[in-house]
Amino acid sequence: MEKSKPYGTVLLKAAKIMDYLADNPNKPLQDISRATEMTNPTTLKILETLLLIGYVSRDKNKNYRLGSKIIRYANQYFDQIDLVELTLPYLEKLQKSIDETIHLGVLVDNEIIYVNKLEPKYQTIRMSSKVGITRPLYSSAMGKAVLAEFNETEYANYLESTPLVPHTEHTITNSLKLDAELQKIRSTGIAFDDEEMEKDIYCIGASLKKGDQIIGAFSVSLPKYRLTADFKNQIIRAVAETKDELEQALIH
């Protein structure tokens, strides 16, 4: 069984250019050609088409960057979900009671994408994270909360397609251990990430469902040294309560 060649070679090349420009804004043709391993004429022709459709923009010094169409797409993307606005008051309430970083994520293509982030008001040590980045399901609190909602087929497919790569020495890389962990999450509704993604960071999260549909998850993240037993219980209670409120709100 050999994998067939993908269709749309220009499209793949264009994506390569876009990826490069996303990480390296304001680059001239030459740099883009070099980085994407294409000749100047080819790169130029693709860039001109990308310019035409608004995916990139070019300044007067002939440097290229991502274009305005991207923002328009992103906006529509959030519209589709429109979760951010809906959940904001509840997450803000959670924020008030637990002054730590709160994330909201949605499930897309077996990953969690951060779509909102609320920062602690008074804590000076904060997490560095950003809306737009993704987290694997197996090694984050939000991810495991979501995984726990998968049915057997979905879970089997997930495991098959995803190698359990360690990010820290605490990452769960054994599927039996992961099974056990998910079992626990199912019984309590609360998921934890004990430095599994990033050293010193502890997260407590829960999934968000709209009826039967898994939407995503939210979580509280904090440096582990701030996590006393009492505080942990307080967060768990607050997260559980927020989950109830959010799922109530999602039904309308």
Next chain:
Amino acid sequence: MEKSKPYGTVLLKAAKIMDYLADNPNKPLQDISRATEMTNPTTLKILETLLLIGYVSRDKNKNYRLGSKIIRYANQYFDQIDLVELTLPYLEKLQKSIDETIHLGVLVDNEIIYVNKLEPKYQTIRMSSKVGITRPLYSSAMGKAVLAEFNETEYANYLESTPLVPHTEHTITNSLKLDAELQKIRSTGIAFDDEEMEKDIYCIGASLKKGDQIIGAFSVSLPKYRLTADFKNQIIRAVAETKDELEQALIH
């Protein structure tokens, strides 16, 4: 002089699909083919490549929507600018003194793109606008503020490439009138939009420059009936002050 065929037919088709999915999320192959006037096999092949590069995602019912890559791009895009975060405290302060809708926009490809929006806290009648949408330069307060900063060549190019299409009966469609208006803006630093974009909506804005570089603009928008002479002066003063603060902050 004939215009040459654009390179990358697949790319153009892919963009058509993306545009359609941006406006019509969760559509099956058939609908996409119909809307984009392509055959099923072609559409499918492009969708599969888009899937591969993360530009679209497909659910188990085989409905397609924009993919997570878009959010990642958008995030990088904002990083490039990183204006939103930087300006937020100042715009919030402006918000507090003038309880009306505040917009922040950046200049991209001779258009203003809204990148942030602050809603009035107490006013119940609000503007319907969204982050991500664009406004022409000639018919918005932010746009005219930016146009007033263009040099002669830039301005000439702009006029040549942009027809002054009326949006309301107040839109300036005469370039001499626009010249005069820009002259006034240059002398005061404040731009107005007197129902030129949308009936009943009045905006007061100013440009944002970082040294010599035109970044974008911000504005206060409100229903015209709330605009007394006194309130207008109050807004002008607040906008001028905010402009100073922001440009100070932009230098670092």
Next chain:
DNA sequence: GTATATAATTTCCTAATAGGAAAAGGGGTT
């Protein structure tokens, strides 16, 4: 459960495109 309708996918061939070598054009610098 089977028939029927509808949509998704694969196959396969040729019309159309893509890509790059080479040459030409632009712009800034010594």
Next chain:
DNA sequence: AACCCCTTTTCCTATTAGGAAATTATATAC
């Protein structure tokens, strides 16, 4: 003015794209 470096155009063929038709999967009716 000559040079260098980067961008853009030209032009030809190796490669890809696109669609008709057949096939398979999926949903709906009976």
